Amino acid sequence: MNAIETKQLTKFYGCHRAIEAVDLEVAEGDFFGFIGPNGAGKSTTIRTLLGFLRPTSGEARIFGKAVGGNQPDILSDIGYLPSESGYYDKMKVSELLKLSAELRRKDCRQEGKLLCERLDLDPTRKIRELSLGNRKKLGIICALQHKPRLYILDEPTSGLDPLIQKEFYSILQERNRDGATVFLSSHVLSEIGRYCKTAAVISKGSILACDRVEKLGHRDVKRVILRGVEKLPQIPHGRDLHLEGDTLRFLYSGDGKSLLSHLSQINFEDLTITDPDLEEIFLHYYAKEAEA
Amino acid sequence: MTLYIHELKRGKPALIIWTAVLSFMLGLCILIYPEMAAQIDEVSAIFSDMGSFSAAFGMDQLSFGEFGGYFGIECGNTLGIGGGLFAALLGISALAQEEGDRTAEFLLCHPVSRMYVFRQKLAAVLTRILIHNLLVAVLSLGAMAVIGESLGAKTLLLLFGSYTLMELEIACLTFALSAYLRKNSLAIGLALAMGLYFGNLLSNLVEELKFLKYLSPYAYTDPAYILNEGSLPWKYLLTGAVLSIIALTPAAIHYRRKDIL
Structure with a gap:
């Protein structure tokens, strides 16, 4: 079964085309990289997959379920990290992690604590006091602590120092080995080359190529x-x-x-x-x- | 219930501040009544003889010489304006603030439906208004006890009940507006509350604008009607309830389908 499947997925904001006729297939268990420059349509594709945006045309499926149908059912399988997200600034890290777990009706205390230790994030700190990198770590832990089947991560490493990036990818690889699917967007090509099995290149809202990472390098160039x-x-x-x-x-x-x-x-x-x-x-x- | 509880916790500081400020102002109004009563003949004559101004605030139908009249006008305006603004702020920021602060993505990536978010947030807003009014009423009763005045249980229930219902309607209307907005636009909420307030004042003054009473929730907080009739103006109340439902239904449908940018 495909973890993600889109057919002719198109999104216009008024007259502005954000993505057009995007066809993607991400197999369950894959480690998939979504490469493209800023404004290429990566985030729009991801946000449409999560149901934040309604496609102008086309369709998307997550584990065979149509996006826009029973969205809570679909979202229960996903851990999502937005590229830029706000959090409730007056809360503490631990409180936000608790809220996230409760919204998922899961007990994630053990895993949340472990991830805080591995990513070096103090759960007692107030969110408004966190640096950009630490806010990113918080987002990562929220996306990972409930151990979903599918990780959708939008520019996950921006703002993270190299040591934490390494630890983060190490965690993702562990989850991937356990059978989870990873779908991450990035414009850092070395990351995609090093960690992903499959990649798609997107530019100006259209997919230019999609193949195994090693095969992308064997194309006609x-x-x-x-x-x-x-x-x-x-x-x-x-x-x-x-x-x-x-x-x-x-x-x-x-x-x-x-x-x-x-x-x-x-x-x-x-x-x-x-x-x-x-x-x-x-x-x-x-x-x-x-x-x- | 998770989001509902989260919203109540998040809104606690604002609830405490608004309740404290309004209770203080209302308490002060009540506590200075004995001073006012000492000069009541003079004051009564001034207030009831201000032409349109008196009519706009219902001062031509109530006597300042009685505590009921004084409370209905002075305290009613304090509670009407203050409570209306509080309700408008709660309603207008409920949904739009999530998008403005970019927390909507965090919230909506969890396995919750948009309707769940809409319902839980609305319930939290309405609950805060109920708590706010309950506390203001209790503290006001305390102040009345201090000066040894009372209006009777039924009148008090009708007066405080009417302000609570007015705030609930303003909260519903601004909450519905919030579903269409992309950032927290407090000014829109405050303008709506003030527009409804002045709409009611105008309807007291201009015969041709009487229809505004059906649109403004301030129409059913009219202290003159409540004190003289011993009941609420149900026709306005009913219109208010219908207006709230009419505003909320398309807002819910819109919110369910809207793009979260």
């Missing part, structure tokens, strides 16, 4: 490095050409035979062809979209 080059050559289908000293680097999106044919006309000493890293792929997709 290669990183080519030539050494011993004297001047910047013309390479059809070459992009992002940089000549530093005698080293030429570029991304190539044509077929292999043509590349070799072009290279045969250039003088060089050494050739390296590799898969680009996720960041380069990401930029490549955006460049392709811009051309279109």
Whole structure:
């Protein structure tokens, strides 16, 4: 069963298109990354999945249940971390965690305490006194303490220091190994590359690519490095050409035979062809979209 | 009940402050009555002889020389304006504040329906108004006991009951408005409460504006009617109840479907 499934999911705010015809399938047990720049439609997609926004057209399902139907039933399976959220500032951390657990009708005291310890958050502190990073930790604990089947995390690590980020991902990996599905949005590509099994790239409200993370790097683009080059050559289908000293680097999106044919006309000493890293792929997709 | 209890706890400081301030003002009004009574003939003549002003506040139908008349006008206005503003603030901020403070996402990501949120928040607002009025009434009775005055159980019940019902209606109307707003707009709530108050005053002055009595909940807090008739103006009360239901029903439907941005 898919944990998340959207079909032609579209949301307009008046005339402004936020997302259009978004098709996503996130299998149960997956660790799914949702990559896109600011304003690409990541949060709109997520907020539509949670029922905060009503889609203009299309549909979304969580564990096979239609979003917008019995929403409390759907939400009981989800742990959600918003990218920016307010909390009741006059409450203490422990009080908010208690309120969250009570709204879920679950006893999460043990797990909440453990997560506070692992993420180094003092439960006795007032929320209004918390730094941005500590507020993020509070949101994470609220999303995790009831051990849901599906985690939907919108930009989860912004504001967290590297040590806490590591601990946070370690917790997510544990939950994922236990069978939970993780769906997280980010524009930090290294995170997606390091932790996610599957990823989708979204830009200007549309999905540009969706595949296993390792396969995304094997798409129709290669990183080519030539050494011993004297001047910047013309390479059809070459992009992002940089000549530093005698080293030429570029991304190539044509077929292999043509590349070799072009290279045969250039003088060089050494050739390296590799898969680009996720960041380069990401930029490549955006460049392709811009051309279109 | 979780959200209901949470709302009551969250609203406790405002409830205490408003109750304390209004009780203090009302208590003061009651406690200075003996002083006023000493000069009552002079005062009565002044207040009942101010033309339209007297008519607007019902002072032409009540005697300042009696505690009932004094309480109905002076204390009634204090409780009417203060209580109306309190009810408006509670109602207008109930739903919109969650969106304005960006706590709506936190709340609505839990397994609760929008209708649950609507119902629990409305119940919490109405409960706070009931507690507020009960405390104000008890403290006012205390002040009356100090000066040795009383209005009888039935009159007191009708007077305090009418203000409670007025506040409940204002809370329902502003709560309904709150469902359409995206941020806490206290000014809208206060303007509505004041608009209803002045609408009732105008209806006392201008014959053509009598219909405003059907729209303003202040119409059924008219102390002259309550003290002279010994009952509440039920036709206005009934209209108020219908208006509240008419306002709340589409607000609930809208809130259930609205985008939480």
